Amino acid sequence: MTERPPGDPADAAAPGRDETAEERADRRWSDLLQELRVAQTGVQILFGFLLTVAFQQRFAELSGTERHLYAAAVVLGAATTGVLVGPAAMHRLLTGHHLKPETVVWASRLTVLGLFLLLCTMTCSLLLVLRLVVPGALAGWLAGALVVWFALCWLAVPLWAVRRARRTAAARQG
Secondary structure, X not given: OOOOOOOOOOOOOOOOOOOOHHHHHHHHHHHHHHHXXXXXXXXXXXXXXXXHHOOOHHHHHOOHHHHHHHHHHHHHXXXXXXXXXHHHHHHHHHOOOOOHHHHHHHXXXXXXXXXXXXXXXXHHHHHHHHXXXXXXXXXXXXXXXXXXXXXXXXXXXXXXXXXXXXXHHHHHHO
């Protein structure tokens, strides 16, 4: 496991916490499981719906591009499901090997990868559906706008919060 610099808020205990590295790993693992439950539910529902599309009567009417979008969405949905279920498999296989801190780090990385794949899955799915219901290039513009929205919610806001917290902490110290 890579050590973080002293005082790094991503690995440090919250103010007022007195916990060992093992307790911190347990807490972070519990937090990660809660996050995964939310993401996995959404991915599994989306993937389940995607799997049914090919069996609908209208599927035969899809253009070549729309079939490619569908295939990409299904493959991405399967990959996303695999990555987001990965931490549970990892935990099960590593339990008892005293690797909880390392497991938390790797599971966290898989979760971030899973969120990126979820963004890709949703983009393909949105583009496919929007191509069927809105005229022309509007589908691409709407899908692109939603990608920006997801990036804002999932990436920009959390990064802004970290930056603001660091500035606040620095102001208190200085």
